[in-house]
């Protein structure tokens with residue numbers, strides 16, 4: 001964050017009125033310890049008082065209810081009403097659902113998903129099985145083209161971020177294969193920087209996608225084909241492994257890699273990919289935004305639709321750079337957790353798990369009751385800066 005911006009914000013903060021729910025220390029003590037995080041949290045709860053600081057309310061976006069009402073934020077109110085309507089009469093959840101839409105921190109407005117070239121609602125389910133053929137030995141061959149591309153994406157309404165991407169999207173395509181398949185990934189680098197693709201999985205050294213292995217970083221204009229057998233089955237990921245690594249990952253070069261067991265898993269009604277990430281908007285090696293599949297608050301504004309009793313399987317992958325630990329909490333429910341997805345029996349029945357960077361796992365659950373149920377990082381700071389979503393559960397006979 002630039003000094004000029006901080007100075008401007010200090011001015012606004014010193015004039016702010018405390019929010020009734022504010023738990024932040026006020027006054028001198030707070031001013032003395034004005035860190036980026038304290039700054040953002042305060043901006044979040046005092047967004048309405050900061051109309052003059054045009055960048056930050058949109059960056060942080062948390063708006064108290066009074067601001068939504070006073071500002072006539074139609075989008076926010078619509079979301080609240082829609083959630084209430086879908087539950088009306090079903091189980092007395094209407095009030096809670098409406099309240100959630102109106103009171104939750106959120107960004108104001110929508111990003112231009114079309115210009116971005118991807119929509120988190122689609123990323124949940126757009127598994128890419130590649131171009132399928134068969135090798136002479138009978139092995140299934142799956143081929144993908146991954147292209148390194150520099151692309152400006154709108155990460156929050158009005159906030160552009162110069163991302164480095166695979167195929168113009170963050171996260172990159174979710175590659176999906178079955179254990180034992182041959183995977184062949186044609187990488188072409190159209191970016192201005194050298195990049196690699198490093199897969200989490202088991203593969204020969206030249207395919208490891210790090211400096212010194214095989215061709216190492218692929219220069220701008222260059223290309224390389226990574227090839228190996230898909231193993232072990234589980235929920236994995238791939239990412240660029242060029243140094244400085246934090247920058248290459250933080251800029252957006254990663255994606256899910258799902259390897260299904262040969263015999264498959266029990267049929268689920270829904271399978272969703274959730275890549276936990278963050279955006280360091282001002283390049284100070286700290287995240288300003290936290291999200292599932294890149295866009296903060298997306299699934300809060302656009303709840304994921306499921307029905308009571310549906311078996312839901314979530315492939316959860318934490319790639320968050322700069323912060324050591326991420327987490328996932330599911331409301332009003334428990335899930336079976338399969339760490340890394342490499343075993344067919346769950347190791348835990350819980351409602352909260354933690355993942356460090358590159359840790360991932362599979363969650364399975366079904367909802368017993370209708371309603372609009374949150375899921376979010378149980379690091380509350382992350383949740384209030386975007387890592388917050390909801391499942392909208394409707395009755396089975398609707």
Ligand SMILES: [Cu+2]
Pocket residue numbers: 164194195196240241242248253
């Ligand atoms: Cu890279």
